[in-house]
Amino acid sequence: MSRCRTRAASVADAAHDSHGRLAAVAEAYAYVEALRWPDGPRCPHCGNARAYFLRPGAESGARRTRTGTATARRVWKCAGCRRQYSALTATIWHGTRIHVPTWIALVRHTANHGELPPPGQLQRGWGLSAEAARHVRRLLGAASADLLRSGGVGGRAQDRGELLLAALLSIEGGRAARLRHAAVRRARPLRQRGPVADYGDA
Numbered sequence: 606m607s608r609c610r611t612r613a614a615s616v617a618d619a620a621h622d623s624h625g626r627l628a629a630v631a632e633a634y635a636y637v638e639a640l641r642w643p644d645g646p647r648c649p650h651c652g653n654a655r656a657y658f659l660r661p662g663a664e665s666g667a668r669r670t671r672t673g674t675a676t677a678r679r680v681w682k683c684a685g686c687r688r689q690y691s692a693l694t695a696t697i698w699h700g701t702r703i704h705v706p707t708w709i710a711l712v713r714h715t716a717n718h719g720e721l722p723p724p725g726q727l728q729r730g731w732g733l734s735a736e737a738a739r740h741v742r743r744l745l746g747a748a749s750a751d752l753l754r755s756g757g758v759g760g761r762a763q764d765r766g767e768l769l770l771a772a773l774l775s776i777e778g779g780r781a782a783r784l785r786h787a788a789v790r791r792a793r794p795l796r797q798r799g800p801v802a803d804y805g806d807a
């Protein structure tokens with residue numbers, strides 16, 4: 606996951622059949638779920654631990670959003686408040702339009718190198734638009750600073766990348782919303798090729 610992607614790899618990815626991409630996105634969601642909720646899903650809206658899994662379409666591993674975009678976003682429905690949510694709901698990545706596998710790889714890179722890739726590399730190597738690159742740097746920069754202020758990164762994890770990812774996922778609710786809003790200021794919607802990782806509010 607921590608590999609630095611070359612332009613050739615990005616092009617190959619774009620040409621890759623969408624099933625493989627969607628499977629990778631679903632797998633990334635499951636990984637994030639395990640890190641955020643080691644004891645099983647918990648509703649970010651009301652705290653209820655009982656939930657139904659609204660799995661993506663069984664045939665293709667994908668669902669269609671309102672706009673018809675294929676998505677592998679794993680969605681749960683709370684048995685208490687009946688609202689839907691995913692592993693990203695109420696985190697700094699709530700509503701993100703950047704693929705979850707990309708975020709995971711970016712966090713791993715940051716943990717392993719002690720810094721984010723420079724903007725130019727984010728565009729050429731990671732296939733992000735200039736705006737997406739600025740957004741990534743603002744969001745992860747602000748969230749990392751927030752973690753340092755609140756006592757740093759601690760806990761159990763397989764490696765540094767996982768530790769940072771778990772710490773970032775622990776930023777929830779109003780604290781996460783403030784960081785998101787600060788990072789999207791002046792940023793227009795992000796562009797990328799391929800199926801969208803997370804288009805919903807859940």
Ligand SMILES: [Zn+2]
Nearest residue numbers: 648651683686
């Ligand atoms: Zn709930």
